[in-house]
Structure formats: structure tokens, C-alpha cells
Amino acid sequence: MEVILAKTAGFCFGVDRAVSRAAGEAEKTDGPVYTYGPLVHNEEVIRDLESKGIRAVTAEELEGLDGGTVIIRAHGIPKAEQEKLVLHGFKVVDLTCPFVKRIHRIVQEASEAGRTVVITGNKDHPEVKGIVGWCGGKAIVIADESGIPEIPQDAPVTVVSQTTFNYKKFKELVEKISERSYNKHVVNTICNATQERQTEAGAIAERADVMIVIGGRESSNTQKLFEICRSACPRTYYIQTPDDLKTLSFAPVSSVGITAGASTPNNIIQEVYSHVRGKQ
Ligand code: SF4
Known part of the structure; x- marks a missing residue:
């Protein structure tokens, strides 16, 4: 046979990086180490991390905790949530995948330049919620053609994508967006x-x-x-x-x-x- x-x-590059660095962080830190939500969706990995002293907690649970290290997972989180953690006195270890971090930078700069950010993806996915949270200005998430009318006509737009979005769908949506906006900047941020x-x-x-x-x-x-x-x-x-x-x-x-x-x-x-x- x-x-x-x-x-x-x-493991992809981003997950491998997050899991190995999280383990390294627990080894060199004396205080409690938490992950902001489960580091990956795999119970075996979560159990292994727990055995190393790393506990997955929700944002609400963190409210009731008194200091420690908080690890941000590969999907990333909104800017305001990250700043809140620092304000609460947590040490933040940002293990957002560099490919996702690049999207945060692109949308932040686009927002600062007064551009509308269009993200192709699933609005309920944590990665997309995180990206929206780095747009200081207007952000529109579209999963299919039904979202196109939401994009203001003739406004300067910057288009990015959720890293796991389908490339064919992304190309089709970009074509539709082109019919509405002449001032567009498209960055293919899909991860191979x-x-x-x-x-x-x-x-x-x-x-x-x-x-x-x-x-x-x-x-x-x-x-x-x-x-x-x-x-x-x-x-x-x-x-x-x-x-x-x-x-x-x-x-x-x-x-x-x-x-x-x-x-x-x-x-x-x-x-x-x-x-x-x-x-x-
Ligand atoms: S962007 Fe790609 S490499 Fe990074 S975590 Fe997502 S799938 Fe993995």
C-alpha cells in the first residue's frame, strides 16, 4: 500500500513561529503567561502549552487578572485592544504573523492618508477583525459582490485581503471595485x-x-x-x-x-x- x-x-510559517516563540517566552518569564485566545485551534497544542505554564484566556478574563505576559497570536488583534493590554500593565509579546502585520501597516498608512480601506474576507474572522482595528478611518469588509455598493463611488480606496481569501474571488472583486473607483491601490495580501x-x-x-x-x-x-x-x-x-x-x-x-x-x-x-x- x-x-x-x-x-x-x-504548521505554516506563522503558526510555527508563534508556537515556538510562546514556549520560549514561558521558559524565560517568571510570572504568569497567557495567550489572548487560543494560540491555535488544536487541543493537543493547547494542552502542551498548558503543560509549559501558558494559559489561553479571553479578553473578559484578562480584565480580572493582575499583570503578567500576554501573547498575541498569529491572527493579530485590533490596535485599541493591544494598547488596552499595555495600559492594564501587561507585558505584550506580539506574535502576529509578519504577513498579517504587513496588512496592519498598509491599512494604517492608507487610513492616515484619508483613503477608504476595503478588505476582502469574512468580517467575523479574528484576523479580519484585527485588520479592521488597524484602520483609523473608514473600513469596509466584503466577502462577495453584494458588498460592492457599500464602497463609495470615486473615493480613493486601498484594497487588501484576508490572508486565506480565495485568489480568484479576490481578482473578480478587484475588477468590480475598478468600475467604481479610479483612485485605487490594490495590494494582494493573500498568503500562499x-x-x-x-x-x-x-x-x-x-x-x-x-x-x-x-x-x-x-x-x-x-x-x-x-x-x-x-x-x-x-x-x-x-x-x-x-x-x-x-x-x-x-x-x-x-x-x-x-x-x-x-x-x-x-x-x-x-x-x-x-x-x-x-x-x-
Ligand atoms: S498569514 Fe500565512 S503563514 Fe501567516 S499565519 Fe496565516 S497562513 Fe500562516
Whole structure:
């Protein structure tokens, strides 16, 4: 049986950076260390961080705490929330992914120049909420064409995107925006990590008899990977840990593909890989 492990499975650059630096921060800090929301959507990683003394807390819980270190996760947070943490006396360690931080800088400068910021993405996603929070002026989030009429006609606009937005959709929306605004500055801020992972997963699922997608239940990028794989390979399974493999039977198949979401740690991927290879 052939077992195909996706090269892009697991932590992306931003998540890897956040998880490893958070662990390093806990080692060198004496006081309590918190993350502003879960650092990643993976229970194994959260448990591992807890064992290192790092606790995920909500903004409301932080209100009742008295000092310590607060780690900002890869998605980033609004500027005002970050400033509030400093005002409350917390030491802030900003582990916002540099690709997201770049968007914060672009929208802040655009706002200061009096431009309307248009963000293509999901307005409820934490990354998008964070980006909106760095726009000092008018910000409009659009997920599809229905949001286009909200953009003021002939106003100077700067267009950016949520890092995980679909590139084809982004291009289509930019074309529509061009019909309304002649003074536009478009910056493609989509991160290739997601696109590459999805393309590779789909290609593996096309040729595999069984496909395994590993990731936390709450991880939206893992859910998306699962949908892509299932549409190419009906026998696609969504698992969280190697334990979940016990209930699966692969026989008779000649190939099994494996991929994982951006918040799945490498040790879990390797365990699943070894386990599946051992089933032959
Ligand atoms: S998906 Fe891209 S932008 Fe998002 S955290 Fe990972 S590397 Fe950064």
C-alpha cells in the first residue's frame, strides 16, 4: 500500500513561529503567561502549552487578572485592544504573523492618508477583525459582490485581503471595485501557504483510495481541507489524533493520502503516518 504524506501538511510559517516563540517566552518569564485566545485551534497544542505554564484566556478574563505576559497570536488583534493590554500593565509579546502585520501597516498608512480601506474576507474572522482595528478611518469588509455598493463611488480606496481569501474571488472583486473607483491601490495580501496546502491536498486526494485529514474540530482551515479532499475522494476521514485511526479500516486499498491543517503539530502527523504504514 502506498502512503502519500503531503509536504505542506502541518504548521505554516506563522503558526510555527508563534508556537515556538510562546514556549520560549514561558521558559524565560517568571510570572504568569497567557495567550489572548487560543494560540491555535488544536487541543493537543493547547494542552502542551498548558503543560509549559501558558494559559489561553479571553479578553473578559484578562480584565480580572493582575499583570503578567500576554501573547498575541498569529491572527493579530485590533490596535485599541493591544494598547488596552499595555495600559492594564501587561507585558505584550506580539506574535502576529509578519504577513498579517504587513496588512496592519498598509491599512494604517492608507487610513492616515484619508483613503477608504476595503478588505476582502469574512468580517467575523479574528484576523479580519484585527485588520479592521488597524484602520483609523473608514473600513469596509466584503466577502462577495453584494458588498460592492457599500464602497463609495470615486473615493480613493486601498484594497487588501484576508490572508486565506480565495485568489480568484479576490481578482473578480478587484475588477468590480475598478468600475467604481479610479483612485485605487490594490495590494494582494493573500498568503500562499493556504493555497499551496489546498492544491496539494486536492491533487493527492484525486489519486488516493482513502484520504486522511488531521486537525482540530474548530480549525476552519482543516474543515476546508476536508471539503476539498472529500470532493475528490469520497473515502476521506477527518481525524484529530492517531487514536481516531483505531476505528478506521483501510483494506482493500492501494493508496492512502495524508494531509493536515495549519495548526496540527508535526509529531501528530508523523504518528499518523507511521500508524498507517504499519497497517499494511
Ligand atoms: S497562513 Fe500565512 S498569514 Fe496565516 S499565519 Fe500562516 S503563514 Fe501567516
